[in-house]
Each structure stands twice: as structure tokens, then as C-alpha cells.
Amino acid sequence: MNDTKPSSAIAELVLEVRKTREYSRLTDAIPYTRFMGIGVENLAGEMMCRMRYQPMLIGNSFLPALHGGTLGALLESASIFELLLKTETPRVPKVISLTVDFLRSGKPQDTFARAIITRQGRRVANVRVDAWQDDRTRPIASAHALFLLAEP
Template identity: 70%
Template structure:
């Protein structure tokens, strides 16, 4: 019997099938080391896929304000786009980013941050998404992004 662990892409495909069947969205975020490191989780409590980045002191970039580091917000926005594509399309592979443009709109306070991605165009090979991140008030985003991904 072969004891070789499955390839990362096969592991993700198996997790995606399980998440699509059971609705256990947290399994997807736990399978991606970068999302785990940043404390990003996937939720679907209101019928829409949301990402939550749980606050941790390591996420602070400017301790004199204090404000969340822009790189962590960019990571949240990118992760939200990837999870949206994985859960709303039939792909079994993690989409590859082509480009992302992030707009930082206001300082992120030391608290949980939510993000929601919306697919604006889905072609055979390329997907366009818009993503917004907010804290207490969804109508007052702290960052937004336009992203372009290669999908298979």
C-alpha cells in the first residue's frame, strides 16, 4: 500500500467536495496554511459566503494608532475572492491570481474584520471579482479590491 500523502490539489479537491456536501465552510479555510496563519475563516450564516479575519495583535501594522497592517487586509481580500470562486464555481483547483488592486479606505481597528467577494464576470478562463472588507458597519468599508483570477 502506498503511504504517499495526496497532492495539495487533490487534498483541496476532496475538501471542496466535502464542504459542498456538508456546508462545513471552516474546513476550507483550515486547509490553506496562509488563511490559518492570518486567522481567516469562511462563514455562511446569512446565505452568503463571508470571510472573517479574527483579530490578533500580530495583525497590527501601526501600533501608535493602532491600525491593522495593509498586507493583512490585502490577504483577507484575496482570500475572500479565492473562497468565493471555489464555492460558487465547479472548479476543484485553487484559482491563480493575475492581478489585484486594493484601495485602503480607512484605518482598520484592532477587531475582527469581515470581507465579501462578488463575481462580476466569470469566463471560461478568467474571473473578475470585487471585494469589500468592513468591521462594524458594512456600509463603511475599510478596504476594497478588484481582482482578476485564472480559473480552470
């Protein structure tokens, strides 16, 4: 079937990126992250995601504030990239559940996210992720996610 070709190509790309740490090769290969302006970067020796500000990300134009769905996309993407790049999973993890806490309005500027794997079993992983803009100690959103992993 043709289904296996794209996933095997992504699996090969993930293996390559794990070695080279050229994270943009992975995010550029995914149309959704390209469209949303979400990239993985190594900032101060730490892997994190950045969602570059674009006017289309605004949900409330009166404030203006980022749309909650865009923040959810950033949090989910950061979690998936953390699992892809820090575990041995050969395929993209599937979301079982994602609970987002919106803590304050996101301003029209770049937003960062950092995910941490809090528990990983053979088939399931728990991930905690925070998003912030100006001050990492004042997150604008956080999430807890549960993912189904493919066995290596």
C-alpha cells in the same frame, strides 16, 4: 509526481465543502488562513470571510491600525474562497491581478469581507470584494481581482 496529490486532496475537500457547507474544514486545511485567523462563515444566510483580530495584525501601533498587507490577504482569500465554493473550478484559482483600495484605517478588531463574482468566463473570472468592521456600508478596504481558472 507528488504535485498532483496535494491539489487533488484540496479539490476533493472543496467538493465536499460545497455539499456540506462546513467551511471551516477548508480554511483549517490551509496553513496560511489558519495563521492569519481567516475563516469562511455563513452569516445571515450569506457566505463571507472573517479575519479574527490578533495583535500581530497591527501595522501602525501608534493608531493602532491593521497592517495593509493583512487586509490584502483577507481580500484575496475572500475572493479565492468565493471562486472555489461558487464555481466549478477544480483547482485553486491563480491571481492575475489584485488592486486594493485602502479607504480608512482598520481598528484592532475582527474584520469581515464579502466577495462577489462580477464576471466569469471559461478561463478568467473578475471578482469585487469589500472589507468592513463595524458598518458594512463603510468599508475599510475594497479590491478588484482577476483570476485564472482551471477548466472543469
